[in-house]
Structures are given as structure tokens and as C-alpha cells.
Amino acid sequence: MIRLAVIGDPIEHSLSPVVHSAALEQLGIPFTYEKIKVKKNGLEAFFRYAAEKKIDGFNLTMPHKVDILPYLYEIDGEAERFQSVNTVKVRDGKLYGYNTDAEGYKTALNMTGRRLKDSRVVILGAGGVVRTLALKAAFEEAASIQILNRTVLKAETIASMVWQRTGMEVAVGELNDETLKTVCKNCDILIQATPLGMQGIDQNFKQFAFLDALPKDALVSDLIYQPDRTLLLRMAEERGLATLNGLGMLIFQALLADRIYTGAEFHMPGLYYNVLEAVHREIQT
Structure with missing residues (x-):
């Protein structure tokens, strides 16, 4: 037992x-x-x-x-x-x-046929899981990493830590509609790691036009698993984009x-x- x-x-x-x-x-x-x-x-x-x-x-x-x-x-x-x-x-x-968090995400991602290695990764949020996934992307030799957060200082703290531990520079920016549209133009894997769209949370993205800026073969990954298909993932699927939820x-x-x-x-x-x-x-x- x-x-x-x-x-x-x-x-x-x-x-x-x-x-x-x-x-x-x-x-x-x-x-x-x-x-x-x-x-x-x-x-x-x-x-x-x-x-x-x-x-x-x-x-x-x-x-x-x-x-x-x-x-x-x-x-x-x-x-x-x-x-x-x-x-x-x-x-x-x-x-x-x-x-096992980082390797768990990598395994789930690999099941979609995607790899962090050589991918342009954009992460939304700056919580503890973002620190882990940003480091994992750096260790896996992602082509680039960008972190957007409403409080840019928190994103800068994670970027600094990633650089100190891996030598990889991480771009940061404010999480808003215009910045999202800009970074999505050069993005292979978009990782949504904020509470937006989570069950019990009233807030969500105000609009989803940034998804139109993503390359057609990009993947939209939402770490939320309740609900298992967030509004973000549904909007991405309507545009023909590949998706991955948090399960x-x-x-x-x-x-x-x-x-x-x-x-x-x-x-x-x-x-x-x-x-x-x-x-x-x-x-x-």
C-alpha cells in the first residue's frame, strides 16, 4: 500500500x-x-x-x-x-x-507534434508556472521567448532570471491588445498562463483579433483545464489554429x-x- x-x-x-x-x-x-x-x-x-x-x-x-x-x-x-x-x-x-511540471508540459506539447526547440514562444502572464516554462523553453533551445504581463516588472524579473541561468535573452512587454498583435506575428507557440477565462473568473480577453496575426501553423496553448475549452481555444479553433488545453x-x-x-x-x-x-x-x- x-x-x-x-x-x-x-x-x-x-x-x-x-x-x-x-x-x-x-x-x-x-x-x-x-x-x-x-x-x-x-x-x-x-x-x-x-x-x-x-x-x-x-x-x-x-x-x-x-x-x-x-x-x-x-x-x-x-x-x-x-x-x-x-x-x-x-x-x-x-x-x-x-x-515534473516542465517535463509534463513538454510531453503534452510533444503529443501535438510540436517541440519547444527552435520554436518562437510567447508566454502570457508572469506567475510561478511562467518562470518554469520560460526556463524550460530556454533549456530546450527555443528560437525566441517573449513574456507579456500586465505588470511588466514581473515579466522583467523572470526574463532576468532566465538570462542569468541560461544566457538566453527574453523579450518582455505589457499585455495589451496592440502588443499582443505585434508579438503574435512572430510566434509558433502561444502559451496562455493567466487566469483569464478560468472557471469562476469573470475576466477574459476583451477581443481576440490577435489570433489573426498568428501564423497559420501556430499552436495556441491554454494552461487552464476548467473549462477544458476556454473561449480563447474556441476562438483559435474557429480560425483553424491548433490548440492544447491544460489537461x-x-x-x-x-x-x-x-x-x-x-x-x-x-x-x-x-x-x-x-x-x-x-x-x-x-x-x-
Whole structure:
């Protein structure tokens, strides 16, 4: 029996239990998987609970992906690169940290036939996931990276960090209609990483004319997975553009974590579709 959990705040709407449960059931691995609300500065209390309950591993979401770092006995190369951890394995009472977010996105993207390497990447937003994906694009040798955000300073901070760690220059700009139209002219992969269009969020893009500026073979990627087809993706599809929602990244980062927890090798693309069906059932109920 493997005992797992996901921690964060907020945590109520996390789909992690659905994703991991579907995968582990398919693999025939006995498990338990808890969803635990852990507020910022609440990690040490959680560690005591985890030791008492003999938890074997846990996933982390906001606000713990960086705060966990000082408590780890060891971190893998990806987590070291991004200074962010979303997966922890407990072994002999010690915490081992991993980052499967970036590789999860890359795997989902590759299933569409696209690659970060040599692609012109435009990212909207400046949250923690943008930092991870901008670094991943740089390490994967993207042709160019641009970050647009309403607060340009936040985008500049990420661009500076990417340059310091990889030597790659990242262009930044303000997220507005005119800038969007301009950058989309030279874009192969557009990554939407803001809350715009998310379920429960009233705000959305005011207009979608910037999609007309994209090359015909560009891909529009929205990291949101609730709803699974945002208005942005629907508008892109109407224009004949390829699209990718956030479910692929959600599922593949979880499957990569399950490999770490269990030590089992399995065919991820095949398992992906089984898990996707379970997630769709959950979203539609």
C-alpha cells in the first residue's frame, strides 16, 4: 500500500486525487490519496502529520513549491534548475524533491507534434508556472521567448532570471491588445498562463483579433483545464489554429510523479487516455 497526498491552499478544487487515482488503479497499485489544505507557513505541522500517517509521497501546489526547498534532503536536476518542487518522495524519513511540471508540459506539447526547440514562444502572464516554462523553453533551445504581463516588472524579473541561468535573452512587454498583435506575428507557440477565462473568473480577453496575426501553423496553448475549452481555444479553433488545453500538462506531470512514487515503468501515452476519461467524467459531473 502506497500512501500519497496533495497539499496546498486553496486545495478544494484540485483534480490531483482524480488523476492519480485513475492512474494507480489502472496500474493495479494499492494506494490511498488525500487532499490536505496546508496554509503558507504550515509545512512543519504537515510534516509531523505525514510522519505519523507514514505518507510515502506528496504533491505540492501553491504556495509551497518554493517554500519546501529548505526542508529537502535532496532535489533532482529539474527541481534544481527551476528552484521549484511539485513532487516529494519520502524515503527513510527524508524528503526528496522533484519537479515534473516542465517535463509534463513538454510531453503534452510533444503529443501535438510540436517541440519547444527552435520554436518562437510567447508566454502570457508572469506567475510561478511562467518562470518554469520560460526556463524550460530556454533549456530546450527555443528560437525566441517573449513574456507579456500586465505588470511588466514581473515579466522583467523572470526574463532576468532566465538570462542569468541560461544566457538566453527574453523579450518582455505589457499585455495589451496592440502588443499582443505585434508579438503574435512572430510566434509558433502561444502559451496562455493567466487566469483569464478560468472557471469562476469573470475576466477574459476583451477581443481576440490577435489570433489573426498568428501564423497559420501556430499552436495556441491554454494552461487552464476548467473549462477544458476556454473561449480563447474556441476562438483559435474557429480560425483553424491548433490548440492544447491544460489537461495534458496536469495529467503528464502526475504520471511522471507516479513513476517516482512507485518506481514502475509504464507506457504514459496509453495510460494518459484512460486518465483523461476519468478527468472528463469528474469535470462534467
